[in-house]
Amino acid sequence: MPALTIKPKSECKWDLVSLGEVMLRLDPGDSRISTSREFRVWEGGGEYNVARGLKRCFGMDTAVVTALADNPIGRLVQDLIYQGGVDQSHLKWVPYDGVGRTVRNGLNFTERGFGVRGAVGCSDRGHTAVSQLRSGDIDWNAIFKREGARWFHSGGIFAALSETTPTVAQEAMSAARASGAVVSYDLNYRESLWKAIGGKKRATEVNCGLVKLVDVLIGNEEDFTAALGFEVEGVDENLSKLDVEHFRRMIERVVAGFPNLKIVATTLRNARTATFNDWSAVCYSEAKLYRASLRENLEIYDRIGGGDSFASGLIYGFLTGRDPQWAVECGAAHGALAMTTPGDTTMATLSEVEKLMKGGSARVAR
Numbered sequence: 485m486p487a488l489t490i491k492p493k494s495e496c497k498w499d500l501v502s503l504g505e506v507m508l509r510l511d512p513g514d515s516r517i518s519t520s521r522e523f524r525v526w527e528g529g530g531e532y533n534v535a536r537g538l539k540r541c542f543g544m545d546t547a548v549v550t551a552l553a554d555n556p557i558g559r560l561v562q563d564l565i566y567q568g569g570v571d572q573s574h575l576k577w578v579p580y581d582g583v584g585r586t587v588r589n590g591l592n593f594t595e596r597g598f599g600v601r602g603a604v605g606c607s608d609r610g611h612t613a614v615s616q617l618r619s620g621d622i623d624w625n626a627i628f629k630r631e632g633a634r635w636f637h638s639g640g641i642f643a644a645l646s647e648t649t650p651t652v653a654q655e656a657m658s659a660a661r662a663s664g665a666v667v668s669y670d671l672n673y674r675e676s677l678w679k680a681i682g683g684k685k686r687a688t689e690v691n692c693g694l695v696k697l698v699d700v701l702i703g704n705e706e707d708f709t710a711a712l713g714f715e716v717e718g719v720d721e722n723l724s725k726l727d728v729e730h731f732r733r734m735i736e737r738v739v740a741g742f743p744n745l746k747i748v749a750t751t752l753r754n755a756r757t758a759t760f761n762d763w764s765a766v767c768y769s770e771a772k773l774y775r776a777s778l779r780e781n782l783e784i785y786d787r788i789g790g791g792d793s794f795a796s797g798l799i800y801g802f803l804t805g806r807d808p809q810w811a812v813e814c815g816a817a818h819g820a821l822a823m824t825t826p827g828d829t830t831m832a833t834l835s836e837v838e839k840l841m842k843g844g845s846a847r848v849a850r
Contacts (some may be wrong), residue, residue, distance in 0.1 A: 488699065488747060489664075490747045490802065491664050495632055496546050496631070496632030496633055496827070497633070498571075498627075498632065499538065499544060499546060499633075499803055500534070500547075500635040500636060500803070501535070501546070501548070501635070502534055502547075502549070502636075502638065503549045503637070503638040503652070504530060504639060505531075505532070505550060505588070505590055505609070505612060505615070505641065506527055506529070506548065506561055506590075507592040507609060508527065508557060508590070508591050508640070509527065509593075509631060510523040510524075510525055510593045510594075511825070513596075513826075514598075516604075517604065526829065527568070527828070528592065528788070529641055530642075530672045530792055531637060533640065533789050533796070534796045535547065535548050535570045536565075536569075536830070537794045537795075539569040539832050540567060540830055541793075542797075542800040546571065547574055548571070548575065549574045549622055550575055550834045551576040551577070552575065552577060552578065552589055553578050553584070553589050555580040555589070558613075574840075578613040586611070590608070590612045590614075591608040591624060592606075592609070593605070593608070593789055594606075596826075597758030597787075598758055599759050605788075607646060610647070614645065614649075615645035615649060616754065617648060617649060617652045619648070619651045619655050619656075625659065628659050628662070632663070633663070633665050636660035636665045638849065639669055640673045640674070640690075640707075641672045644687065646683075649693065650690045654693070654694060657697040668702060669694060669695060669700070669701055670702040670703065670792070670795055671701070671707035671711040672700070672791070673703075673706065673711040675710075678732050688713045695712045695745075698742070698745060699745065699746045699747065700746060700747040701747070702795050705726055705751065708750065714734050714738050715734070716731060716734045717730045726753075726754055726768060728775055731750060731752070732768070735766075735773070736768075747767065747802070747808070749795075749798055749815070750769070752765060761787070761823075762780050762781065763778075764776050766812065767809075767811060767812035769808040774809045774812050775812070776812045776813050776816035777816065779816075779820055781822070786825065787823050788818075789828035789830070791821075792828070793815075793821070793823075793829075795830075796815075797819065799838070801815065813841050814841060818830065818837050
């Protein structure tokens, strides 16, 4: 298993560039999607959330490659991105036809769940601007050669948006690798995105093709099975028993199948209820498994984006030269904190992450 090599910041404008969709999330708060009369809005997207976390919590220079329909909804998403601080110079604006027959912006209705009622998501994202990106639409040489990027991130959500997006991801990954940037990929399997275009079989085909170009592979307790076809021993239907040794063996098979991988990391979540989760993570590097602290019965306010915040904390660790144990602890702590606030994206600070990593309590700070 090769070691991870990261370019110095002095050679690059960007610490990380992400490729993916940024949607408008409509949040009914404590109510339900089907009965609410008020929704709070946030921006969010699996790949974008990682760039935002690295910028907002960890102070790194990040950019997003995406596309939006040029209408008031798109401009609202842009306004929300401004608050997160992620650079938009590679955001592609697509002319709007007036009603969305040819292009539109994605909407993501998500309720948080509580107790025995799990979180529910309902996406309205057909024929969005970013799903229509094609090979050649983005000047990757400008990003990776002229500007320079230390790290490139994308994932299985973007790859599932259309027939063309896997090709765009492959083009971006190839350009990133040619420039010496680290390539990370979050499997992020979503049944709703794949079910009409071939299901798990098609997801496995697409993801296996892209993972051949990846250095750092990220997932959760079910992604490696659903998106890559690697089974985890001893896991029941509800993922209630997550034995770390079983995940070690699964990861070793993944690494044997994809010898290009340098890091494999996964979150481990046992959702006892929507409100109480057992939360941890593991990171496999140079044939050694590192485990983050297990947080049993972690209280969850809004679980959406917890995995993305794990990814940004993990990546921050490696970008700043920390060892794998520190990186996986940082990712798990950041993910835990992100799930204590509403919205897809982090509201945590670096000092809060470091405090939690050291075992700090939730006593009032004043």
